[in-house]
Amino acid sequence: EAQVTQNPRYLITVTGKKLTVTCSQNMNHEYMSWYRQDPGLGLRQIYYSMNVEVTDKGDVPEGYKVSRKEKRNFPLILESPSPNQTSLYFCASSLGPSTGELFFGEGSRLTVL
Amino acid sequence: DQQVKQNSPSLSVQEGRISILNCDYTNSMFDYFLWYKKYPAEGPTFLISISSIKDKNEDGRFTVFLNKSAKHLSLHIVPSQPGDSAVYFCAASAWGSQGNLIFGKGTKLSVKP
Numbered sequence: 001e002a003q004v005t006q007n008p009r010y011l012i013t014v015t016g017k018k019l020t021v022t023c024s025q026n027m028n029h030e031y032m033s034w035y036r037q038d039p040g041l042g043l044r045q046i047y048y049s050m051n052v053e054v055t056d057k058g059d060v061p062e063g064y065k066v067s068r069k070e071k072r073n074f075p076l077i078l079e080s081p082s083p084n085q086t087s088l089y090f091c092a093s094s095l096g097p098s099t100g101e102l103f104f105g106e107g108s109r110l111t112v113l
Numbered sequence: 114d115q116q117v118k119q120n121s122p123s124l125s126v127q128e129g130r131i132s133i134l135n136c137d138y139t140n141s142m143f144d145y146f147l148w149y150k151k152y153p154a155e156g157p158t159f160l161i162s163i164s165s166i167k168d169k170n171e172d173g174r175f176t177v178f179l180n181k182s183a184k185h186l187s188l189h190i191v192p193s194q195p196g197d198s199a200v201y202f203c204a205a206s207a208w209g210s211q212g213n214l215i216f217g218k219g220t221k222l223s224v225k226p
Contacts, residue, residue, distance in 0.1 A: 033214075
């Protein structure tokens with residue numbers, strides 16, 4: 001089954017404690033992206049990757065890091081989480097950015113106390 | 114400044130009637146538009162798209178209309194079904210934007226039996 005898998009689905013942590021949200025896709029997609037969804041703000045792009053070792057900032061990259069060492073994986077790293085990073089995070093992938101037809105994971109709800 | 118606007122946070126429609134969800138955009142460089150549907154506790158799923166070279170695209174009960182001069186697009190669902198109750202996101206991208214899909218804030222559709 002074609003899917004994008006995120007882990008963890010739910011996490012409560014404290015300010016400053018480094019965490020990683022993993023994302024894996026099994027569709028051999030070149031393009032992957034991270035979004036955060038906040039009430040009243042819709043979906044905003046954090047980072048994206050066009051291919052292995054190629055990443056770039058989206059609209060709200062501050063406080064986040066990503067890496068793309070393998071095609072299937074695109075982890076989101078919060079080196080020092082803060083309460084304003086409490087949000088619902090979605091990983092997505094597609095064959096390429098021009099298609100626009102992103103496949104989304106189920107989301108990871110993160111709470112930073 | 115919001116580039117993709119969904120000005121109606123919610124919409125309620127009777128089963129069997131037409132649902133019309135609206136979306137406006139400000140960036141004239143956008144050339145590809147998409148609608149995503151999102152159920153609670155799930156990631157968004159692609160619904161339908163339209164290229165800027167077209168003014169209409171139809172897929173079963175779903176039709177998207179694009180009015181480039183007005184920078185406006187709409188999603189029509191006919192007939193509406195209770196299972197259509199979800200949050201609908203409008204999204205847009207520009208060729209060469211390196212994958213930055215810009216989302217609206219979403220419209221919550223409720224279809225009442």
